[in-house]
Every structure is written in structure tokens, then in C-alpha cells.
Amino acid sequence: MSYRIDSSFVSENQDARVQILVLHYTENSFERALELLTKKAHGVSAHYLIPEQAAEMSQPFPVYQLVPEHGCAYHAGVSFWQGARLLNASSVGIEMANLGFAHEDQGLPLMARRWIPYPEAQFQAVGALAREIAARYQIAPHRVVGHSDIAPQRKIDPGPLFSWERLYREFGVGAWPDEDTVAFYTRHFPYSDDIRALQGKLAAYGYEAAQDGRFNEAMQKVVAAFQIHFRPARYDGALDIETAAILDALLEKYRNAQRPELNITS
Incomplete structure (x- = not known):
């Protein structure tokens, strides 16, 4: 047939x-x-x-x-x-x-x-x-x-x-954070040692990151991979304000994250 x-x-x-x-x-x-x-x-x-x-x-x-x-x-x-x-x-x-x-x-x-x-x-x-x-x-x-x-x-x-x-x-290929957005998060919403929240943001961007609130060797490797890509001046895998601000800026720009509202004292 x-x-x-x-x-x-x-x-x-x-x-x-x-x-x-x-x-x-x-x-x-x-x-x-x-x-x-x-x-x-x-x-x-x-x-x-x-x-x-x-x-x-x-x-x-x-x-x-x-x-x-x-x-x-x-x-x-x-x-x-x-x-x-x-x-x-x-x-x-x-x-x-x-x-x-x-x-x-x-x-x-x-x-x-x-x-x-x-x-x-x-x-x-x-x-x-x-x-x-x-x-x-x-x-x-x-x-x-x-x-x-x-x-x-x-x-x-x-x-x-x-x-x-x-x-x-x-x-015009790939993602990159806007400097003014990074500066905004650095100034107004700096990283405050909330590991679980940062894990959630890494996962929201795309990484396979545990959501257990622990900073272990596996988590350090994920952070280092993020830094190698978006903050190559320092990629030691340490959690810091700049790394978190870059992540927030990327989520806002590419993953539809809403910018948090400033309070009067910010």
C-alpha cells in the first residue's frame, strides 16, 4: 500500500x-x-x-x-x-x-x-x-x-x-546583567546570608541547586559556575553581595522576577 x-x-x-x-x-x-x-x-x-x-x-x-x-x-x-x-x-x-x-x-x-x-x-x-x-x-x-x-x-x-x-x-548572544540593576540590588537589597533564598534564585535562573539551606561543596561549585560565567574577576564560589546582586539582576531581566518595592528608609 x-x-x-x-x-x-x-x-x-x-x-x-x-x-x-x-x-x-x-x-x-x-x-x-x-x-x-x-x-x-x-x-x-x-x-x-x-x-x-x-x-x-x-x-x-x-x-x-x-x-x-x-x-x-x-x-x-x-x-x-x-x-x-x-x-x-x-x-x-x-x-x-x-x-x-x-x-x-x-x-x-x-x-x-x-x-x-x-x-x-x-x-x-x-x-x-x-x-x-x-x-x-x-x-x-x-x-x-x-x-x-x-x-x-x-x-x-x-x-x-x-x-x-x-x-x-x-x-547580541546570551545573557548579561545591566550594571544599574546590579547597583540597585547591591545598595537596596544586599545579600543577607540567606542561603536557602539564594538557592531558590539559582534554581529559578536555571541551575540545579539543592534547596536545603546548606552551603556545602556541591553548592560552592554551583556558585563558582555562576561566577565563572557572570563575575569572572572572582570565582572562588564564596557567597557575597555582588554575586547575589548579579543573580537578582539576571532574574529581573530574563526570568520575569518582579523588582521589590523600596521602603521609605531604603
Whole structure:
């Protein structure tokens, strides 16, 4: 028997498969990363791999597509963002060839590690690609994230030297807090050691954060991931007024949080 597809009726209840854009660094050289991300034995992949530099400076910067965007690449692993888990099926992954930090610093605290910078040409290629992907699928700013955001207990990429602020300002991609809003919360509603409230706000933005009012190692890693993304000047995972104010500003700007009313003495 034969059949004919009739597409004259279109449901209003649908959305793009791609909801999230995830940025990574490879922890390896481009050559090694290419092998890991393409050979079946390794079991990992990404939609795009961007090398440190172009072979010919006069040519357009090379971007290697390893998996078509409609396919599922294995880049996110055990992950969580805004209530969704196992994000491979709903995301596009971009891997940037970058070692992360000096190998000798593996056991050091994050703030003591020597991080590897991203070459300018590579950053420009990432920004242009991310802008096209975000526009193609109408990815919300708060759904452009790093691997450390969606898996803070085990990942720290793309690290503190990837500039999310520049990605936002130069390419219009991703989220970034407004300075005046941060200043407002810093002045009028500073963090007051309410860990449970801060956990709730981290969860409201998208992070997987326990709601138990305890500041333990797992919570510190979540805070450090947030700081790596939004406050890269200091990412020690310590709770402080500036971190909380940035979080409040992001919730107001992107997650429809209502600004609290000032009292007469504020």
C-alpha cells in the first residue's frame, strides 16, 4: 500500500528541537579533539569544533561541523538546565579547541590555575556562529550556557577567560546583567546570608541547586559556575553581595522576577 503525506494542517503546539546552545573547551589540542569527537570508540561528539587558529590567515576562519544540527551530538552528558535533564537531545554544542588551564595546575583551586586565553580570531568565529544558531532557533539569552552551567559538579568549561560579556555586547548572544540593576540590588537589597533564598534564585535562573539551606561543596561549585560565567574577576564560589546582586539582576531581566518595592528608609 502507498500513502501520501498531507501537510496542509499545521499544529500551533510545536517548537524547535534546539532549545539550548552549550559552549565548551576541548581540554585537548585541536588534532586530539578532532579524533575524540569523531571516532566511534570514544563515544563523544559535538555539532561544531573550532580550532585555535586558521591555517591560512587570509582565508575565512574554519569551523568544522561534525554533527548536523538536526542530529543529536553527545556533548552535554549528565546535565540539567531550567528543569530539563540530559540536554544532548535539545541542544547544539560548540567545542572550542583550548587546553583550559596548565596541566600542572590540575589540583589547584580554580582561582590559582593558569588559564589558557582564547585567540581573538577564534573568539570572533565562535561569536558569529553562536549568533547564527541563536537566531536560527530563537534561543533565549538565558539558554546560551557553558558546560559548567549545566554540569557544575563535574565541569568548568569554557572557563573564566571566555568572555560572555563580549559575546553579549558584540554579537547580541546570551545573557548579561545591566550594571544599574546590579547597583540597585547591591545598595537596596544586599545579600543577607540567606542561603536557602539564594538557592531558590539559582534554581529559578536555571541551575540545579539543592534547596536545603546548606552551603556545602556541591553548592560552592554551583556558585563558582555562576561566577565563572557572570563575575569572572572572582570565582572562588564564596557567597557575597555582588554575586547575589548579579543573580537578582539576571532574574529581573530574563526570568520575569518582579523588582521589590523600596521602603521609605531604603
